[in-house]
Amino acid sequence: MNNSIFFDHIRVDNYSSTPKYLQLAYAILSAVKEGKFQKDNILPSLNELTNHLEISRETADRGYKYLRYLGILKAVPGKGHFISTTEISSPGRICLLVNKISEGKSIFYHELIASLGNYIPIDFYVYNNDFFLFKRLLNQRRDYSHYVILPHFFDNQDEAEALIDSLPKDKLILLDKRLKRLKGNHSTIYEDFEGDIYQALEKALPALEKYHTLKLILHRKSYLPNEIKRGFNKFCQQYAFERAILDKVDHVELNSGEVYICVNDDDMVNLLDKVSTSAFVLGKDLGIISYNEAPLKKYIAGGITTISTDYKQMASLTAQSIKENTPQHIALNFCLQLRGSL
Known part of the structure; x- marks a missing residue:
């Protein structure tokens, strides 16, 4: 040749x-x-x-x-x-688009490969919450058998949904987030952002009872949905906690009896720095809850309490959807890991 x-x-x-x-x-x-x-x-x-x-x-x-x-x-x-042969049976090719690299996404990726085996190729792209990079990556697509997408964007949400809506629905699997405006029969393996934070805090209620105020740190310009705020407010109202939603922690003044819920790991690290230079004892005078489990959080500051999506479950359900090639809409489990920071 x-x-x-x-x-x-x-x-x-x-x-x-x-x-x-x-x-x-x-x-x-x-x-x-x-x-x-x-x-x-x-x-x-x-x-x-x-x-x-x-x-x-x-x-x-x-x-x-x-x-x-x-x-x-x-x-x-x-x-x-x-x-040596042209008799090839191929199960297809997967386009995986995730918004960012994180411990949870890494767990998901490796578990997905383990669940699918080595015979289904995966083209893995990271678009950094940037719609224009997402569009460029998707527009150079091949004839994929499945598109697996975590649809989180800082801007251009409507344009992103329209682009995703143009994909063949029988090949589309959305992860982590539901896009209600999408038409057609596609698969969604999603978080219930409002219900998840409410139920996780409810499970942590015995540990929270020694505090009087909960503060959620969620940046104004975040790709995460407002349902997190609604679930947080609903819990605080139901169980009579004082509450606040903060954009950042740079100028936060620590007070005894407060719990800080950090959606972003950088905010968690900044808070730990503040605690280390204060007279407060973490887990006694004030508490920290971090989103998304990671191995190191078991050991940082005597153990950080986490609330997290079950990324292994996300991977196994994604693999099941690919293998069975049938649309499904499934809410993921949300896990609480109680540790010394609370």
């Missing part, structure tokens, strides 16, 4: 978090499936792959080894690699 024909169909995307050796392997699989490459075609050498695709020799070798493992390629010493 002419190398120019090969490289017309094979690309490695530097924006994708999918390992480059897998991108190479899946691109070759797709070309074989589409009839672009035929049985017994000789593929470019490792050196040619390295030069044309600007990847390392090790990456090229791993890509070919993976295809040999699948039985698609064979290697003949002195001649190179050739396509």
Whole structure:
């Protein structure tokens, strides 16, 4: 096979978090499936792959080894690699778009891979809550079998929803958040933001009883929905706590009897700095609750109490939706981890 024909169909995307050796392997699989490459075609050498695709020799070798493992390629010493079969059964290709990297998203990603196995390629993109980067990434999409999207944006929410609404609904799985204006029969695996914070604080009520005031720190320009504020206010009204919603902690004056609920980890760290230079004892004079569980929070300051989405459950339900290819709308579990900070 002419190398120019090969490289017309094979690309490695530097924006994708999918390992480059897998991108190479899946691109070759797709070309074989589409009839672009035929049985017994000789593929470019490792050196040619390295030069044309600007990847390392090790990456090229791993890509070919993976295809040999699948039985698609064979290697003949002195001649190179050739396509041994065009009989390929592919389960599809997934486009995963998340708003940011975090401990929870990392847990989700690795659990999703474990649930799906190595035979379903995932193109993993991070758009940093930026609609225009999201649009650029989505507009260069391939013919994916599924689009898995966490739809959190700082701005241009309406435009983002319209773009998502243009995707085939039988291929769409929304995570973390419901988009009520979307039409069609798609899947949603979501948080009940209002109910989750209310129920988590209700579970923590025995530990909260020694405090009189709860303060939610949620930035005005946040991608998170206002339902969090509604659930927080509802809980405080129901159980007669004084309350406040703060935009930031820079100028917060600490007071005994107060609990601070930090949606953002940077705010939690700033609060811990303030506590460390004060006479207050964390978990006795004042408390901290942090959103989103992470391994280090078990050990920071004697243990930080967390309320968090179950990201492992999110991954297993996403994998189930992909495998069964049936629309579903499921609310995720929300977990409370009581520790010394409360």
